[in-house]
Amino acid sequence: MSPQPDLLHSEEEEALRAAVRDLLTDRCDPAGVIARTESATAHDVSLWKALSDSMGLAGLLIPEELGGQGASHRETAVVLEELGRAVAPVPYLTSAVVATEALLSCRADELLTELASATVIAVLAVGLHVAPGGDFGRVRVENGALHGELTGIADAAVADVLLVPADDGGLYAVGAAEVTVTPQVSLDLTRPVARVTLDGVSGRRLGDAEPAVRRALRAGAGLLASEQLGLADRLLTDTVRHLKERRQFNRQVGGFQALKHRLARLWLEVAGLRAAARNAADALATGADTDVAVAVAQAYAAQVAVHAAEEALQLHGGLGMTWEHPVHLYLKRAKADSIAYGAAGTHRQALAELVDLRAP
Incomplete structure (x- = not known):
């Protein structure tokens, strides 16, 4: 019988969250991210260096004997959740997770050592849309x-x-x-x-290539849910704050019952996503029912993240439609993430096969 997953964060994981959030608060403000999207250099290399070199986060999944941190997917999920909250333009998911998992499968110790020391950024040359177990291009x-x-x-x-x-x-x-x-x-x-x-x-x-790509994409899909969780939770928090501050007809906009119902529904969706994302990270760390946990997380995560972004855009009113407001960054990330490492329908089909609930 498989052990029950632990969906609560430990003190060490919460400390990691606080450290990453503090860094992103100082180094990844929304105005700066928007400015980068208008430039020729979308990636924030200095932020990546701070995350990977100064904090050692690029080597979280890499064993200590190769210069990494020897941590698990749970700690990596904490980092990705915070990066999702900031829509940080860094190659963390692609290099520190997906490429790293492929290299671990191949036991490419030399390259793993370089990734852990933050001297190299590696990327798996497989389309972002490809699901775990799906067909991928070959040269x-x-x-x-x-x-x-x-x-x-x-x-x-x-x-x-x-x-x-x-x-x-x-x-x-x-x-x-x-x-x-x-x-x-x-x-x-x-x-x-x-x-x-x-x-x-x-x-x-x-x-x-086959086992390496399969392992890499499974980890990417499972931990992408944590990024989507961070995104959705940040949008919910910011929208609630805005509706508390915004006044119309001489009363708080958030006091209108129709808006309370919409926020309550969104809160329940985010709570469900939190459970699914943390379960996927725990399953990747322990190896228990991993395929099922990843499929469940990605079958649910996309719709919640997109819905949170759409609600945030609408409930911020005219302000949310401006380029200067960061909500469009979250909407675009949520929509792009909804097809990354397989669309929700692909994961539902995979889940049905895994639990033997195929369509007649």
Whole structure:
């Protein structure tokens, strides 16, 4: 019988949350994030350095003997929840989680050591939309060189190393300087995607692509729910604060019963997402019913995050429609996250198969 998941955070996890939130409060204000989306450098490299180098968060999932923190997915989920609250434009999910999991599967100790020391950013060259267990693009291997094109690769523009799956079944490490990275139009400007073109480049084979990609995408999908939780919880908090301060007809807008009902419904949805996200993180950490927990979290998370963003936009009134107000950042991130690592329908179908509730 599987042990009951622990959905409460420990004192150490709460201390980690406080430290990350303090850093983001100082270094990742909404006005700064909006300004970055208008510039040619969407990623905040200085913030990434502070998170990965100063706080050692890039190596949370990497064993201590390789220079990492040797922590679990629970601590990583705490970090992602706070990054979601700030819509932080850093490659944490793609490098410190997804690429790291692929490298752990391949036992690529040298690269893991570089990731832990924050000297390298790695990105798995699989489209952001691909679900765990789904079909992913592969490049051709011809005469020992890699040829092909991969699209929808999140954070490729800031990567130092790309982990590229090939048609010979291998996963190859390729230097970003050897490939052509072409930006693609993305709704979420805080997590840009790109097309990666390989034209006869060399790569170092790390291991088998299939199990590495499957493990990486499962961890990405499960911990993405924590990012979506942070986003939704921040939007709910900010919307409640705004409705307490905003007055209309000489009374608080939040005092109108219709708005109270909408906020109450949203609070229940966020509470449900909190349970699902923490359960997924705990399952990834313990290995208990992991596939089911990840599928449950992602089957539910997208609709809650998008609904929270839509309600925040509407309940902020005309203010919420302005570019200067950050709610549009959250709406775009929520919509982009809703198809990242598989849409909700894909995860529902996977869940039905896992618990043997297939459609007739």
